[in-house]
Amino acid sequence: MENQKPIVHRKDLHWWEQFYIPQIINGMRITLSQVFRPKFTRQYPEEKWNPPASFRGRPVLVEQNGVERCVACGLCSRVCPALAIDVQASETELLKERYPVRFEINMLRCIFCGFCEEVCPEEAIVMSKEFELVFRFQEDAIFGKDKLLISADKLKDRLEYLRKNR
Amino acid sequence: MELLISVIKIVVVMGVMLGIVAYVVLLERRLSAAIQNRIGPNRVGWQGLLQPIADVVKLVFKEDIVPLKSNRFIHDLAPIISLAVALTTFAVVPFGDKINLFGYDIKLQIADVNIGILFILALTSLGVYGLTLSGWSSNSKYALLGGVRSSAQMISYELSMGLAVLGVVMIAGSLQLDTIVEAQAGWKWNIILQPIGFITFVTAAFAETNRLPFDLPEAEPELVAGYHTEYSGMKFAAYYLSEYANMFVSSAIITTLYLGGWQVPFVHSFGFSDFWIGIIQVFGFLTKVILFVSFFIIIRWTIPRFRYDQLMNLGWKFMLPVSILNLLITGLVILLLS
Numbered sequence: 321m322e323n324q325k326p327i328v329h330r331k332d333l334h335w336w337e338q339f340y341i342p343q344i345i346n347g348m349r350i351t352l353s354q355v356f357r358p359k360f361t362r363q364y365p366e367e368k369w370n371p372p373a374s375f376r377g378r379p380v381l382v383e384q385n386g387v388e389r390c391v392a393c394g395l396c397s398r399v400c401p402a403l404a405i406d407v408q409a410s411e412t413e414l415l416k417e418r419y420p421v422r423f424e425i426n427m428l429r430c431i432f433c434g435f436c437e438e439v440c441p442e443e444a445i446v447m448s449k450e451f452e453l454v455f456r457f458q459e460d461a462i463f464g465k466d467k468l469l470i471s472a473d474k475l476k477d478r479l480e481y482l483r484k485n486r
Numbered sequence: 487m488e489l490l491i492s493v494i495k496i497v498v499v500m501g502v503m504l505g506i507v508a509y510v511v512l513l514e515r516r517l518s519a520a521i522q523n524r525i526g527p528n529r530v531g532w533q534g535l536l537q538p539i540a541d542v543v544k545l546v547f548k549e550d551i552v553p554l555k556s557n558r559f560i561h562d563l564a565p566i567i568s569l570a571v572a573l574t575t576f577a578v579v580p581f582g583d584k585i586n587l588f589g590y591d592i593k594l595q596i597a598d599v600n601i602g603i604l605f606i607l608a609l610t611s612l613g614v615y616g617l618t619l620s621g622w623s624s625n626s627k628y629a630l631l632g633g634v635r636s637s638a639q640m641i642s643y644e645l646s647m648g649l650a651v652l653g654v655v656m657i658a659g660s661l662q663l664d665t666i667v668e669a670q671a672g673w674k675w676n677i678i679l680q681p682i683g684f685i686t687f688v689t690a691a692f693a694e695t696n697r698l699p700f701d702l703p704e705a706e707p708e709l710v711a712g713y714h715t716e717y718s719g720m721k722f723a724a725y726y727l728s729e730y731a732n733m734f735v736s737s738a739i740i741t742t743l744y745l746g747g748w749q750v751p752f753v754h755s756f757g758f759s760d761f762w763i764g765i766i767q768v769f770g771f772l773t774k775v776i777l778f779v780s781f782f783i784i785i786r787w788t789i790p791r792f793r794y795d796q797l798m799n800l801g802w803k804f805m806l807p808v809s810i811l812n813l814l815i816t817g818l819v820i821l822l823l824s
Contacts, residue, residue: 341685347788354521361525 373481376434376447379425380475381468388469389444392420396436396445404429405436423468427453428461437482446478487590495596503576503734506772508538510730513776514783521787541723548719553625556716560623565717565724568616572731575609578602579738580664581771582748585764594748594768595664602663603651606739607644610694614640616728617696617703617713624716632712635794636703639693642801643700647690649809653683653816654743667747675746682812684744686805691740693801695732697782699789700797737778738771745774 337343362369371377381388392409408422436445448470455461472479512527512534519526527534552561582594599605614637621633654676655661658669670676677684693700704712714725741747750770753763792800 344785344789348784351521351784351788354523355517357523359520359525360523363525 371449371451373477374485375449375451376432377450378427378432378448378453378463379430379434379436379445379468380448380450380470381423381465382444382446382475382479383469383471387414388419388423388465389416389442390420390423391416391418391442391444392423393418393441395439395441399435399439401433401435402429402431404431420465423465425463425468426461427455427463428458438486443479443482446475446482448475448478491590491592492596495592499576499581499596500573503573503731504727507727507731507734508542510734510776510779511541511726512537513779514730517780517783518787521784545720545723550719550721551716553716556625557623560619561716562721564616564620564623565721565728567619568613568728569724569731571609571613571616572728572735575606575735576738578605578663579735579742580667580747581738582768583764586761594764598662598664601661603655603661603666603743607648607651610647611640611644613694613732620717620725621703621713624713626716628709628711629713629715632703632705632709632715636696636713639696639700639702639797639801642798643690643693643805646686646801646805646809647694649806649813650683650687650690651743653680653809653812656813656816656820663742663747667742667749670746670749672749673751675749676744680744680812680816682808683816684740686809686812687744688740689800689805691736692782692785693797695736695782696729697733698786699792701791702794702797705791733779733782734775737775737782740778741771741774745778747771 381390383389390407392407394407394409397405397407404426406422406424406426407420409418410421411417412419432447434447437447440446453461515537516526516528516534527537530536530540552558577596578599580593580595580598585592585594617636617640618633621629621631621636624630654666657676657679658666660666660669666676696703702712703709704714706712709715714722717725748767748771750767753766753770758766
């Protein structure tokens, strides 16, 4: 009861204010003045939004020197709460020794939580800025490596953001 | 010939009015958007000018749902009453002076009834049936509550509306709308002679048309959509259209009674021919009406909805005494001046 807010005593209305009509006219003046303010609407398909670096769009695989950074450790698929990620590993001659033969994200299941990005030890899966995900068939929603691989230069914003804030 | 002229007038006025009402809907949407710093519908046609057509096409193809255990006949009848009443009221409103076309003197008014104001008051009270019957026949508690509210609200505001009009009638000395308009020639508009009557009449008109601040019959946060909760498709469109038709018609009535009707001040001093003066007067009337419709819309986004008890208090304890007082003052002044 101690931290209850004190009771505010409001002043009674002035007799002029009780007429109500001058107040309405004043209110209408404010309403009308809004008409001439700049609009907030974005004309969407023509005028697109460029999200800030902290935006979590669809998850993508980072591609560096023509190969994905991913080493197919499977942590992302393990941590994914919606069970959207499917990884199948294999061996490679490259320095990293392992790579994913198959890497699929079911975009109908993905909830854009960003856990995969957080858990990834190689900074190989990051959230991009893309948010336009429309499919005509359920099969189209399963993104394979062809759709997931994006070169590191295009993801610079997000990678820098991660380095600074993680 | 008289009959033919009447039929032509009815067809033209009906067509023009439905067109204007459809575009009043667009005006409301665009103006509301502008007030809320949005743009509003601007995709269909240039600046969204074909939006009403798109809306109607969509509503025509929608399924007509009738709730279970509801009274089908009354459910169908209610929107028809609403729309018919809203459109019929315009029949007695004069929208221009006599105009000479092809050798005939044509009066720009569908029916010159000598009890015009009584006719209007009678028809607007019929409008209650549209809402109340829809509420009752829908077999839904929200619709019923909306219908009951509308009947109580409209009946209580009709009283002060009628009393406010009496002031105008006393000044003009006639119930005929044409005479009332002619009595307001020049700058003798009734808004200047009858400011209190004007304010009470406008407030009552807001309550009659169920527009915010008095839109209790359809109060969204409490009653879903009020009396038209259970309506869909063209029947819903009839309600929607009748709301805007009501708005347009009551603006026209307010213009006729208080804002000088089709009178445009100083129009005779520019030396136009009689025919063109007639046309200018019709457009003057339309401009006044559209401006008043915009006033309706701006008020909607300015004043929040009244509580039900506040509404009744305002109607019975404030508006009624004020309109009676206005009547007394008007009578006294007329007595002293004569």
